Amino acid sequence: MRDPAKILVKKEELTLQGITQFYVDVRQANWKFGTICDLYKTISVTQCLIFCNKKEDVEDIAKQMLEKDFVVYKMHGETEPREREQIIRMFRKGKARVLITTDLLSRGIDVGDIRLVINYDLPQKKESYIHRIGRSGRFGIKPVAINFVTEEDFSILKDIQTFYSTQIEEMPGNIADYL
Template sequence: METEVTMNNFETLGLDPLWSDKLKKIGITIPTAIQNIAIPEVLNQRNVIAEAQTGSGKTLAFLLPILQNIDALSSTVQALVLVPTRELAIQITEEAKKITGDLSINVLSIYGGQDLQSQLKKLNHSVHMIIATPGRLIDHLDRKTIDLSKVKTFVLDEADQMLVMGFRNDIDKIVYLGKFKAQVLCFSATIDAKVKKLAYKYMENPLILSAHSDSKPLDVIEQRVIMVSDRWKMEALLKTLDETNPFLGIIFCRTKIRADKLETEMKRLKYTCEKLHSDISQNKRQRIMRQFKDAKFQYLITTDVASRGIDVTGITHIYNYDMPESVEIYVHRIGRTGRMGEDGIAITFVTPRDEEMLKAIEERLKVTISQSFHEHQK
């Protein structure tokens, strides 16, 4: 038994004891499936395309080896992580700072909605790793306020979502303006032909890794469907919220307007909730996320764009008030619960026009989701 425990720690993957000690301090001792297979390859400077679902520990799978390879004595930017949303940029930056702690490795996040001047001031000091959304990074490259020419590792995180959000040309521009020749790591919840095409454009001989741990995030999530008409959908949702009474729940809406309307109605009925979407200022979004993490309110009402990077422990229920537009988005949404092997429940409200998408979800995930009818539908 002892050898098993020894073999299952981070040092056997090639990480210095310094990092495993830091992980121990934040309560992480055993690598997840994606960390087990990705860390040694990233340390060996391989180009990697990795399939890893939300909640599988993928962020540390690239952060740890990158941080180990950084030369803290150099003042150059040595690693660039590109992400689709500001929430994800903030989350990854927080995770990196949690591990680097007192080390002299400087990590900077760059995203829209920040004060450009204060960012530029920060950049006058040495920055070793940048975590950025495409648009704001291009602003800096155009102004020549960032030098990426010494970047050794380039990460495309949530590559499938980058494509959905139309960032292909921005990525091209960043690689062109950045003038770096780097190891490329591409992480994605799904690896389809489009993701491969994107990845192969920037890397040679990539290694394709797929992590399916013993307990896949989706396996620990109980999925349910409630059949309802548009007319009775809000009533069906509120009835379900009362019946399930989660510790923390996320409610997904198709549009900002629908999220606004739902929040107004739920607050009128005295549910503790807040909405999160791209029209809300960055400072307010960060404040809402902090409050949600601290369980100051029970329900977060959000759109898909704003939900990227929500990584909160204790989310017990996901409610798809509106059906997602693709199977990938469905997987991303329900992956917000059932984190790291914990159980979770995902409830989707399906109107007659959503039935085709429901069929596509069941076929792709090879599941039959149990259905019930809202009473007005009987």
């Protein structure tokens, strides 16, 4: 870019307004996969982003979900640029409905029908939280963010709530009513 405009937004001006946020106490990291499978049996998803912190987790979760006949796509920093572009194009058109990714996709993608963002892993930097769940709720859609939280993650969840002055409630049993 030539002479780009730089826009700085103060933390106080960042907003999660309009995004319904929940957490699921999964206790242990190895219970996350069973939890996501149970969740998908309960809800109908138009489009969803699932964020992981590591590419190995993206690969592993995608493999396990595909083995259980879930239709998912995956993308991370080592995904070839041509494949990455194709996946994003399919996701924008609604042909790819569930995308498992790292923070690679937490900024810069506008997709109109993302109703659900799942933080399979809480972000390593609390500043990334708004970029992840901010992928939802565009174009008048009422978004939901679900955060999987292990016993060790509760302090991170508390930090996120404090940092953004927001409340993240435990996910209710009637989650389908929110989507």
